[in-house]
Ligand SMILES: Nc1ncnc2c1ncn2[C@@H]1O[C@H](COP(=O)(O)OP(=O)(O)O)[C@@H](O)[C@H]1O
């Protein structure tokens with residue numbers, strides 16, 4: 001079983017508009033609502049691929065109840081931890097040409113007691129020895145910037161591999177503290193972490209190795225249309241495929257991470273599967289989850305130790 005923890009889940013609402021006119025009334029042609037938040041998306045993808053999972057999440061108010069209901073409808077096992085304030089709604093506006101505008105709400109304010117209850121729920125599940133713990137997304141207001149450091153400590157105490165996908169200060173804190181099995185930033189998040197622009201493969205590898213030296217086993221760097229790089233202490237691999245026309249890139253990173261941890265294989269095979277999952281995700285609307293028949297691993301090419309001088313945009 002793969003345990004996921006989403007500290008700041010959301011109801012993801014998507015609206016399709018012909019062309020977004022900022023500052024004017026826009027009328028949508030279509031509307032969708034999906035259960036959202038990065039760890040939850042990982043659980044949704046794992047479930048769709050027959051991998052047992054449990055999603056731990058704080059839940060408050062009517063939107064929180066709706067989120068749990070949607071997870072139930074999709075057959076995703078969830079462990080809701082009650083909180084006083086309302087679960088957030090995140091909004092995605094998709095234009096006919098494919099341009100996507102996202103507005104993510106800050107989320108509810110968690111009290112110290114609620115933050116502790118969330119950690120206790122995770123620790124209780126860790127005692128059942130899940131194959132891995134994945135924690136992902138932003139932190140709700142009130143949560144300590146060291147929240148993921150605490151989560152990593154719990155995973156280490158129970159000997160459970162821990163994968164983290166977050167950004168900003170919570171990512172910096174967790175990386176500096178170490179004890180992470182996998183970190184999944186995109187190239188912008190990794191650039192922010194190391195404090196400089198990343199232009200070439202070598203830039204990404206060097207930045208990922210800074211993370212590894214601080215106490216992380218491997219770094220999976222997603223590069224949007226340019227595929228992804230997997231970096232370990234001694235090796236790096238790139239995987240990508242032919243250009244495609246995305247319908248919605250929301251949730252592509254989460255689906256990529258789910259693909260990486262969804263099964264066995266060596267590093268190259270797991271990276272290849274991760275990129276195939278990400279590519280399948282962008283061909284679907286909103287944060288719809290790809291099914292096994294939509295994953296095309298054969299079109300994804302893997303290159304071991306690609307030339308560090310290659311520009312990312314040439315991949
Ligand atoms: N425009 C695109 N064309 C092809 N694949 C894409 C595109 N955008 C994303 N992907 C796929 O989805 C993965 C994750 O996308 P990315 O934007 O890097 O993640 P995040 O959502 O975390 O920012 C990429 O590694 C790639 O496989």
Ligand SMILES: O=P(O)(O)OC[C@H]1O[C@](O)(COP(=O)(O)O)[C@@H](O)[C@@H]1O
Nearest residue numbers: 036037038090137138250251253254
């Ligand atoms: O916690 P954050 O950083 O606000 O992100 C939450 C949002 O990210 C998503 O998980 C999508 O993630 P990505 O597009 O970054 O892969 C949405 O479901 C959700 O609205």
